[in-house]
Amino acid sequence: xxxxxxxxxxxxxxxxxxxxxxxxxxxxxxxxxxxxxxxxxxxxxxxxxxxxxxxxxxxxxxxxxxxxxxxxxxxxxxxxxxxxxxxxxxxxxxxxxxxxxxxxxxxxxxxxxxxxxxxxxxxxxxxxxxxxxxxxxxxxxxxxxx
Amino acid sequence: xxxxxxxxxxxxxxxxxxxxxxxxxxxxxxxxxxxxxxxxxxxxxxxxxxxxxxxxxxxxxxxxxxxxxxxxxxxxxxxxxxxxxxxxxxxxxxxxxxxxxxxxxxxxxxxxxxxxxxxxxxxxxxxxxxxxxxxxxxxxxxxxxxxxxxxxxxxxxxxxxxxxxxxxxxxxxxxxxxxxxxxxxxxxxxxxxxxxxxxxxxxxxxxxxxxxxxxxxxxxxxxxxxxxxxxxxxxxxxxxxxxxxxxxxxxxxxxxxxxxxxxxxxxxxxxxxxxxxxxxxxxxxxxxxxxxxxxxxxxxxxxxxxxxxxxxxx
Numbered sequence: 001x002x003x004x005x006x007x008x009x010x011x012x013x014x015x016x017x018x019x020x021x022x023x024x025x026x027x028x029x030x031x032x033x034x035x036x037x038x039x040x041x042x043x044x045x046x047x048x049x050x051x052x053x054x055x056x057x058x059x060x061x062x063x064x065x066x067x068x069x070x071x072x073x074x075x076x077x078x079x080x081x082x083x084x085x086x087x088x089x090x091x092x093x094x095x096x097x098x099x100x101x102x103x104x105x106x107x108x109x110x111x112x113x114x115x116x117x118x119x120x121x122x123x124x125x126x127x128x129x130x131x132x133x134x135x136x137x138x139x140x141x142x143x144x145x146x
Numbered sequence: 147x148x149x150x151x152x153x154x155x156x157x158x159x160x161x162x163x164x165x166x167x168x169x170x171x172x173x174x175x176x177x178x179x180x181x182x183x184x185x186x187x188x189x190x191x192x193x194x195x196x197x198x199x200x201x202x203x204x205x206x207x208x209x210x211x212x213x214x215x216x217x218x219x220x221x222x223x224x225x226x227x228x229x230x231x232x233x234x235x236x237x238x239x240x241x242x243x244x245x246x247x248x249x250x251x252x253x254x255x256x257x258x259x260x261x262x263x264x265x266x267x268x269x270x271x272x273x274x275x276x277x278x279x280x281x282x283x284x285x286x287x288x289x290x291x292x293x294x295x296x297x298x299x300x301x302x303x304x305x306x307x308x309x310x311x312x313x314x315x316x317x318x319x320x321x322x323x324x325x326x327x328x329x330x331x332x333x334x335x336x337x338x339x340x341x342x343x344x345x346x347x348x349x350x351x352x353x354x355x356x357x358x359x360x361x362x363x364x365x366x367x368x369x370x371x372x373x374x375x376x377x378x379x380x381x382x383x384x385x386x387x388x389x390x391x392x393x394x395x396x397x398x399x400x401x402x403x404x405x406x407x408x409x410x411x412x413x414x415x416x417x418x419x420x421x422x423x424x425x426x427x428x429x430x431x432x433x434x435x436x437x438x439x440x441x442x443x444x445x446x447x448x449x450x451x452x453x454x455x456x457x458x459x460x
Contacts, residue, residue: 018189047379
């Protein structure tokens with residue numbers, strides 16, 4: 001149905017509790033894998049990979065849109081890109097103030113104002129910091145329109 | 147009917163009151179049902195997509211069967227999770243679940259396994275804890291749960307027959323709860339404390355129909371492993387790393403989906419039951435009303451006859 005000069009990729013973003021995007025046509029998708037940012041262009045080979053924390057970019061037409069995601073798995077299958085994220089948020093719906101406060105809380109944890117922490121707590125704080133940073137950046141990108 | 151007028155009047159009033167209560171309960175569960183149904187529908191695409199991915203991963207991987215969640219262990223203990231509701235007044239919902247659970251236990255015993263029952267929701271616990279069940283031994287600590295932080299009522303209790311009870315109000319399902327429970331189950335399974343994990347719940351069909359089913363949760367279904375491969379994919383990082391992150395997630399998602407379905411079923415069942423109750427109360431009220439009118443008319447007629455015959459006697 002779609003020709004190559006139309007939107008060749010279909011992006012689906014799902015979380016356990018809701019569906020964010022379903023089969024949105026786009027020309028390219030960039031998402032953070034656990035190993036670093038991956039760019040998916042049309043004709044990409046089939047791929048399954050773990051997701052990290054960060055920002056998803058996808059452009060449909062000449063509009064670039066942003067999402068933040070954290071954790072999960074991604075699957076590229078032919079022309080469909082499916083991101084099964086633990087957490088996903090549309091850049092437009094991000095509350096910057098809340099993200100800022102989360103960032104401060106995470107940094108406070110890391111600078112060790114409180115008692116000695118367990119490795120799990122440190123890990124939690126590090127990933128909370130990464131999530132907050134990604135949210136703030138996505139919101140900034142969204143508001144400036146890039 | 148010779149009942150006196152005052153009795154009938156009180157009766158009608160009480161039926162009316164009951165009707166009002168059942169009607170209110172119906173409205174409440176209708177609202178909750180809508181939300182629960184929406185939750186089920188929202189969560190379905192993720193569960194489907196993840197299942198497809200797991201299929202692909204397991205069938206394409208050369209090291210398939212290598213992951214601990216796919217292998218059956220040699221323990222003959224079977225953990226049986228039973229999901230029922232916390233509250234009654236929902237028709238056959240709980241009794242159907244309990245019947246299915248008892249059937250599952252019997253089947254496991256005939257197969258030579260030792261079932262250990264863990265109830266979520268107190269209705270099943272109340273019934274099952276009174277039955278003699280094989281397998282459960284007190285104080286064996288098969289499953290340990292961390293204290294649920296956001297829910298102080300979340301406690302894993304155990305009765306003297308070794309039936310476990312997970313006391314949580316999970317009216318509003320959250321993913322964290324599913325995660326906590328599935329992690330606990332997973333670690334019990336990985337440690338070899340239980341050989342299999344089955345789950346009994348009401349599958350959600352519609353507001354009118356819920357089907358009690360017993361499904362195997364762990365080891366992850368063999369039907370998953372025998373699926374056809376759809377061409378090799380590039381895996382990143384390695385198969386085992388991916389399997390380590392995907393399979394526990396799959397288990398959590400399955401469990402989450404099950405809790406969502408159970409909740410939707412409960413509200414659906416309660417809605418239908420309360421609708422029936424309201425209708426029955428209405429019927430009863432009408433019948434009582436007719437009786438009341440008849441009795442009233444009879445009393446008036448009798449009085450008139452007395453007056454007339456009294457006047458004639460003069």
